Amino acid sequence: DGEAITAEMVPELANQSFPLCMRNMQDTLKGSKHLKHEGRQQYSLFLKGIGLSVEEAIAFWRKSFSSITDDKFNKEYRYNIRHNYGLEGSRKNYTPKSCTAIITGPMPGPGQAHGCPFRHHSEQALTSLLHSTLGGTLANSDLKEILAATKSGHYHVACTRVFELQHAKLPGGASVPKGEGLGGGDSVDHPNRYFDASRKVIR
Ligand code: SF4
Numbered sequence: 694d695g696e697a698i699t700a701e702m703v704p705e706l707a708n709q710s711f712p713l714c715m716r717n718m719q720d721t722l723k724g725s726k727h728l729k730h731e732g733r734q735q736y737s738l739f740l741k742g743i744g745l746s747v748e749e750a751i752a753f754w755r756k757s758f759s760s761i762t763d764d765k766f767n768k769e770y771r772y773n774i775r776h777n778y779g780l781e782g783s784r785k786n787y788t789p790k791s792c793t794a795i796i797t798g799p800m801p802g803p804g805q806a807h808g809c810p811f812r813h814h815s816e817q818a819l820t821s822l823l824h825s826t827l828g829g830t831l832a833n834s835d836l837k838e839i840l841a842a843t844k845s846g847h848y849h850v851a852c853t854r855v856f857e858l859q860h861a862k863l864p865g866g867a868s869v870p871k872g873e874g875l876g877g878g879d880s881v882d883h884p885n886r887y888f889d890a891s892r893k894v895i896r
Contacts, residue, residue: 710895713822747780
């Protein structure tokens with residue numbers, strides 16, 4: 694379904710259409726040229742869900758882990774990527790994690806970037822991620838509203854509001870109004886639904 698996604702398209706798609714959890718991992722990967730195991734699992738299955746083929750996934754991770762040798766990459770990471778695509782080991786068809794699975798999953802420790810920023814970031818770290826994601830479209834009143842929803846544990850409400858703001862002023866004139874959510878008022882329950890809804894609005 695939809696466009697064929699290549700490794701080179703990922704950073705731009707992250708800016709346009711990824712939810713905060715996946716943007717956070719793309720930023721971390723870009724900054725540190727590495728992601729720890731839990732993060733690789735969460736991000737790699739999400740990328741599989743948006744339509745990255747196994748060949749493109751290997752190209753993406755190889756390029757992203759730019760400070761290691763081919764040999765180390767092939768020994769330590771290639772198998773796991775192929776495994777996530779059901780091509781190694783038990784050949785199970787792994788599916789991308791839902792918000793509930795991510796929110797109730799293992800807590801990220803120091804240096805780890807997996808999880809849900811609404812659930813796992815400090816207020817300060819979440820605020821700076823919101824600023825870098827939304828830039829000028831984030832008014833102070835929006836920020837307050839998002840932080841209040843987050844504090845009361847309504848992470849899906851906060852994430853849905855971010856979706857609306859991220860798509861409030863699209864080039865070409867399309868726009869998602871407040872209350873519309875992912876479409877018809879639906880709120881975010883899965884990072885891949887966030888992505889699919891975004892592509893629908895942008896295209
Ligand atoms: Fe990601 Fe779901 Fe958290 Fe949004 S609510 S940041 S999609 S885990």
